[in-house]
Amino acid sequence: MLRLSKLTDYAVVVLARLGAEGGVQTAPGLAAGTGVAEPTVAKVLKILAHHDLVEGQRGARGGYRLMRPLRDMPLSTVIAAIEGPIALTACVDNGFGSCEAEGVCAVRGRWDPVNRAIRDALAGITIADLAGPTVHASFSAAAE
Amino acid sequence: MLRLSKLTDYAVVVLARLGAEGGVQTAPGLAAGTGVAEPTVAKVLKILAHHDLVEGQRGARGGYRLMRPLRDMPLSTVIAAIEGPIALTACVDNGFGSCEAEGVCAVRGRWDPVNRAIRDALAGITIADLAGPTVHASFSAAAE
DNA sequence: TTATACCGGACCGCTGTGGTCCTGTTTGCC
């Protein structure tokens, strides 16, 4: 089905919400705002923080803050953050020795253009595009 | 990782081989030619036959035959055959009621352009492209 | 000092996938 993980979907939702609200938002707050279970939201945020898409501020009155406006955040980045590198095949881009049939394999390495095509398609769409006109707040609008 | 199933990979390999050899090939023969385990090849072929990409001929001297030249077989078709419809999100294209958060969800239905982009990218590449110059035989070359 | 909220990880049930196998059924050939 070529489906990407639910976590990624949640990530987009959370990011969209974060962008719409602006400023610093707490995980429980975002959970309430998006309707996603709170532990899950926390997990997503943690992952995103790891990849410098959001920044966590600890302590009371803490929360998460976007590190980039949503329009500068291509979808591919988010996917890569949560799902890992974008590569369609098991016999990955330049990884040799992964498949035992690579000697006789006719399509050895030929997946690269496909990967590239997908990656480009994903890089051309920002979270702002996904969030759509819902983003009426804060610095995203100010930047416009 | 946005990875597609190994079966799909095998399908492409088998199809490439089938196109390279031309005519009717048996599953064991293709297994030997590709280096993929024979039961797996059989499984793949059966699925492909179900979707009218190849045609199975039963009985002794039977085998499988391509129903279309590889250059008329976009990658999206093969993927769709093996993995099912191409849709990235859990909250699928027009499927409502699947997600409990769809009321508050900010990106409700916004994945469609992404899906479309992916689908287009995948439709623009044929198996012949993946098989590359290896396709030197039969009617694929004759069509050229 | 205390409450809040992030941080880092461990943990488990479930689904889907990869892979094998077995029982028909069809068809060509001896």
Added chain:
DNA sequence: GGCAAACAGGACCACAGCGGTCCGGTATAA
């Protein structure tokens, strides 16, 4: 007419990955 080859259509199981939850630790503001 009988036999072997090869497809058809399942059932079947082991495994990995994912979704989702929870807990102990730490930083920080009131």
